[in-house]
Amino acid sequence: MASCEDSDNNMNEGASDSNPNPSHGTSSINDNDSNNVNVNGKCNCIKSQCVKLYCQCLSAGNFCNDNCSCKNCLNKEANKDRVKQIKKEIQSRDPHAFEPKVIVDQVERNRKGCICRKSKCKTGYCSCFSFKVGCYPHCQCQNCMNTYGVKSSSSGSKEQEHVNDSNNGSKNMEIMDNGGSSSQSNHPPVYDNSANQLSENPDARADDELGNSNVNNVPMPMPSNQVASPYYDFAVHQDHVDAPYYYQPLTTVQIQSSRNIFTEQQSTNLFGDPNWQGQSSFLRTNPPFYYDNNVAEPSSVPRIQSSQQYQPNQSHGFHQQVEASLGRMALQHSFLRSSQQPNNGDATNMQLHLHPHLHGRWPSPPPIDDYEEND
DNA sequence: GAGTTTGAAACT
DNA sequence: CAGTTTCAAACTC
Incomplete structure (x- = not known):
């Protein structure tokens, strides 16, 4: 009777550290975090084979992991194709299931x-x-x-x-x-690089008409370093963060690194950012971007979660831009930095929401000097 | 740790 | 689609 102890997989995390919240030691995420649904980061499924929404891991978009005590688990990396199909079936019943x-x-x-x-x-x-x-x-x-x-x-x-x-x-x-x-702001985040503030944009109005809104008043980081090709609208949301945000551009290597994360779900220091001390095991795409030969296709509602313990002077976020080009999508990332009360033991979740609306172009980015630090 | 309770998911 | 069954987590002891 195989349990998940032989599985080191996570659908989105690929984390070798099976504890989704290492700073909590043996305590559950429940203590301070209300993670999406799998508040314990593990499951104990016996009959469902972890391929039904009864399974908290699956429901949270994860593969089962070492902490699970499930039996006859099919929710493993090795079965990713089957799991993918199962998830599609579940989504056919409930498109919002994940x-x-x-x-x-x-x-x-x-x-x-x-x-x-x-x-x-x-x-x-x-x-x-x-x-x-x-x-x-x-x-x-x-x-x-x-x-x-x-x-x-x-x-x-x-x-x-x-x-x-x-x-x-x-x-x-x-x-x-x-x-x-x-x-708060109910406009999709459209960046005015010159003022580093949200700006009026016809696309934003178009989104309003479609009911898309960003109510979190989180200014979007500037796209990393160049004018992007036509893009999909998106938003990143953080809770418990009201501090200013500070941005830094990404290098090509970092962008490529991020692609690897999302492509292979590798457990690696996020984007190679030395300030990032969270673990990519907290990153989830759920439903993920489906990659095929490095071509990303957003599933129903792409999202990214990040949950990590806040620490002062620490980069703890990112934003993501999805570009569309010739029917293919690529990802760009840049960091989102924020000051935060130190040692509050809080966790942050960030949410990326893609609006399936193709827009024009990002405005020209500001000079690098415009990026500030305030840690 | 075993048994019970509960509500979500799945099924009919 | 309403009612029933199955399931696993939460809870109690």
């Missing part, structure tokens, strides 16, 4: 909501609670007592009483099309 479970419109919420009857949404049985988010009008729960926010009784109201600000937790967040406004 999308982030926690989304943000005006507040964070569990995308699917919950239908708790007995748990009163105040235990781990409740998916909303387990994600450390409040319940929402679309939840079908009964007697909701979710300490992160009780379901509003008024479906027309988006009031949500957040009892717990959960600032020490983090969620995977994705800015989903919500068609609604936000107190």
Whole structure:
């Protein structure tokens, strides 16, 4: 009865360090992180062979790993083609199956909501609670007592009483099309290189019309070092970060390195950045870009997650631009830097969301001198 | 660690 | 698509 102990694979991580959160030692991500769904970074599946959404690893977009105690596991790198097919089948039932479970419109919420009857949404049985988010009008729960926010009784109201600000937790967040406004920017991030600020852009308006929005007020880093070819819109979102962002361009080698990561899911220091101390094992593409001979095809909703312990003076982010050229896609990355309160033990999740809208060109990048450091 | 409870996923 | 079954995690003891 093979368990996953013989597997060192991770669909997206390829991490030899099977602990998804090494700084936590034996504790689960649960302690501080609310990772997408696989809060323990492992599973114990017995009957599902880890190829159904019952499996937290699969649900989180991961291969099972050394920590898993699953039996007859098929969710392994060696079966990646089969897993890929299985995931497609699952997505045929639920196109959002592998999308982030926690989304943000005006507040964070569990995308699917919950239908708790007995748990009163105040235990781990409740998916909303387990994600450390409040319940929402679309939840079908009964007697909701979710300490992160009780379901509003008024479906027309988006009031949500957040009892717990959960600032020490983090969620995977994705800015989903919500068609609604936000107190923050609701424009897709379009960079004005001259001012290093968001700028008006016809494409942005076009996105607005399509309901795409960026409500997280996270200014997008400048594309690394050159005018890109036509690009896909995207957004990166971080929680618990309100500090200014500082950017640095990438070198060609780093870009190529990042390609390797996404192509081969190698466990390697992210982009070779000496400031990056997180592990690529925290990086996920879920659903990933599907690479075929180094040609990336975005699956339904590409996303990237990163979760690492904050440390001062540490680069902890990135952004990604997806370029389209002759029907092929390539990736460009540059780092996103941020100052943050040191030693807060927090984890950050970043979310990349691609809008399937082909745009024009990035504006010309600013001089390198415009990139600042503020660590 | 075994057994129970729970709600999501899968199935009919 | 509503009801039922299966499943694995959360929970209790």
